[in-house]
Structures are given as C-alpha cells and as structure tokens.
Amino acid sequence: MAATIHSASLKSPLLYRQPDGRSADIPPGPCLVESLxxxxxxxxxxxxxxxxxxxxxxxxxxxxxxxDLLFSD
Incomplete structure (x- = not known):
C-alpha cells in the first residue's frame, strides 16, 4: 500500500506528547501529514x-x- 502524504498548514499550535512523556507544541506553519x-x-x-x-x-x-489544520492539496 502506498503512503499518502498531505501538505498542510497549522493555524495554531498543536499539543503532542514527546516519547519521554513531556508535552510539547507543534508550532503554527507548514507541515506534512501522513496517516499511519x-x-x-x-x-x-x-x-x-x-x-x-x-x-x-x-x-x-x-x-x-x-x-486549525488546513490541507493544501
């Protein structure tokens, strides 16, 4: 199965948990998104x-x- 990668843009920070358990933000701006x-x-x-x-x-x-997340493709 081929992976589908989308170009996107975050309009506000997105909170996520780092591998060590600490919280962090993905900053606003361009990003790539791929479903797993x-x-x-x-x-x-x-x-x-x-x-x-x-x-x-x-x-x-x-x-x-x-x-807060917009796909551009």
Whole structure:
C-alpha cells in the first residue's frame, strides 16, 4: 500500500506528547501529514523537515474541524 502524504498548514499550535512523556507544541506553519496504522498520524515540520511527532488521528480530525489544520492539496 502506498503512503499518502498531505501538505498542510497549522493555524495554531498543536499539543503532542514527546516519547519521554513531556508535552510539547507543534508550532503554527507548514507541515506534512501522513496517516499511519492504528489511528495514528505523523506530522513533520521545520524549515528542513527536521522535526516530527506521532499524534492520534482523532486530534488531527479535531484540528481540521476547528480549521486549525488546513490541507493544501
């Protein structure tokens, strides 16, 4: 199965949990979004795509509903 990667833009910070358990924000701005198995999605951001986080797809769906996340493709 081929992966589908979407170009998107965050309009406000998106909270996620780091592997060590601490909370952090994905900052507003451009990002790439790819759905993973098990109800998870990876978000990649940064000038050189140097940052990434795995978040629950449900959280991204909520951001889409609030228009805090907009797909550009």
């Amino acid at each position: 198995a098990g109800g998870l999605t990876i978000v990649v951001w940064g000038d050189e795509a140097e940052f990434s986080a795995v978040v629950a797809t449900k959280e991204l769906d909520e951001a889409l509903a609030k228009r």
